[in-house]
Amino acid sequence: MKIIRYSKNIMLPKKKRYIALGVFDGVHLGHQKLIKLTVDKARKNDGISIIATFDPHPDIIINPESNVFLLTTLEERISLIKDTDVDVFLIVKFNKMMSKMSPEDFISKILVDSLQVKEIFVGFNYKFGFRGKGNPDILREYSKIYKFKTHILEPIIANNTIISSTRIKDYIKSGEIGKAKKLLGHDITISGRVISGKGRGGKLLNFSTANIETPSDKILPVNGVYLVEVKIDNEKYHGLMNIGFKPTFEEKQLTVEVHIINFGKDIYKKMIGINILQKIRDEKCFSHPNLLRKQIEEDISIAHKMIKKCNK
Numbered sequence: 001m002k003i004i005r006y007s008k009n010i011m012l013p014k015k016k017r018y019i020a021l022g023v024f025d026g027v028h029l030g031h032q033k034l035i036k037l038t039v040d041k042a043r044k045n046d047g048i049s050i051i052a053t054f055d056p057h058p059d060i061i062i063n064p065e066s067n068v069f070l071l072t073t074l075e076e077r078i079s080l081i082k083d084t085d086v087d088v089f090l091i092v093k094f095n096k097m098m099s100k101m102s103p104e105d106f107i108s109k110i111l112v113d114s115l116q117v118k119e120i121f122v123g124f125n126y127k128f129g130f131r132g133k134g135n136p137d138i139l140r141e142y143s144k145i146y147k148f149k150t151h152i153l154e155p156i157i158a159n160n161t162i163i164s165s166t167r168i169k170d171y172i173k174s175g176e177i178g179k180a181k182k183l184l185g186h187d188i189t190i191s192g193r194v195i196s197g198k199g200r201g202g203k204l205l206n207f208s209t210a211n212i213e214t215p216s217d218k219i220l221p222v223n224g225v226y227l228v229e230v231k232i233d234n235e236k237y238h239g240l241m242n243i244g245f246k247p248t249f250e251e252k253q254l255t256v257e258v259h260i261i262n263f264g265k266d267i268y269k270k271m272i273g274i275n276i277l278q279k280i281r282d283e284k285c286f287s288h289p290n291l292l293r294k295q296i297e298e299d300i301s302i303a304h305k306m307i308k309k310c311n312k
Helices: 029-044 058-062 074-081 103-114 136-146 165-173 177-184 289-310
Strands: 002-005 017-021 048-055 088-093 117-123 149-153 188-195 210-213 224-232 235-244 255-260 271-282
Touching (some): 017 029, 029 149, 074 088, 074 188, 103 117, 103 136, 117 136, 136 149, 165 177, 177 188, 177 271, 210 271, 224 255, 235 271, 235 289
Parallel strands (some): 017 048, 017 117, 048 088, 117 149
Antiparallel strands (some): 188 210, 224 235, 224 271
16 A cells, blocks of 8 residues: 655556545544445456545644544554555645635545546545535536546444444543444554653552553543553554553543563653553552552453453
């Protein structure tokens, strides 16, 4: 999969272009179906499949005070999509000028003149153009004028729920990891760089931890301790992740830290990926660090039982 930043004079292979449009936040089951339809159609007709997404998320530019939280960063979206046989991942910079572009101009100038689209694939609720006035019906209307086809994916339902990024965010915020994973079709992911912490993990508690720097607009599960899979340099390890304010030490800043089981390498400043597998417990406040250490020992014991159960 080639990753390309959009420009007016973009150079793409001289083949028929099959383009899926969307933010693809979370790359959930609905997104995955839309991507597969695009890839299959492109292959069948000897064309190229293109996943076109905006960055940053349009709502961040249009409603800067709306506190937009994302399921996936751009890098996480790329990582999830690169295994889907897509030919091109196209990143379109979203700025104030783009936000003021009419739906008609977006279609004629970008989709038709610049990208020379053959067929378009969108979800049923896709919106684009100034004030979100563009929708699938407008795409279908203009496809007759500009001689391209428009495919509209109807709502995908799982567990009696229409799959949407908003619903998945609600599940994650309330700690319903299992429900979120069923709509995503994959584990909830967090990625970030390992940064310095207070040094209590190894010195005071005898459990070394990696503090993870996460973007301020990344949605995180409810505070607590989770069983996770940690990816470092293409290797995978199990671990315990704590999200919270470390009430035992009366801290004010939310932190994400991971204890990697049976791991002793120096990973300071490395980028790591975390897949959330299961929630173990809520965040607790302990009257003494020794009590916290005993709880961590118990958490690790529970984690081993969970891992053993998953491997059966």
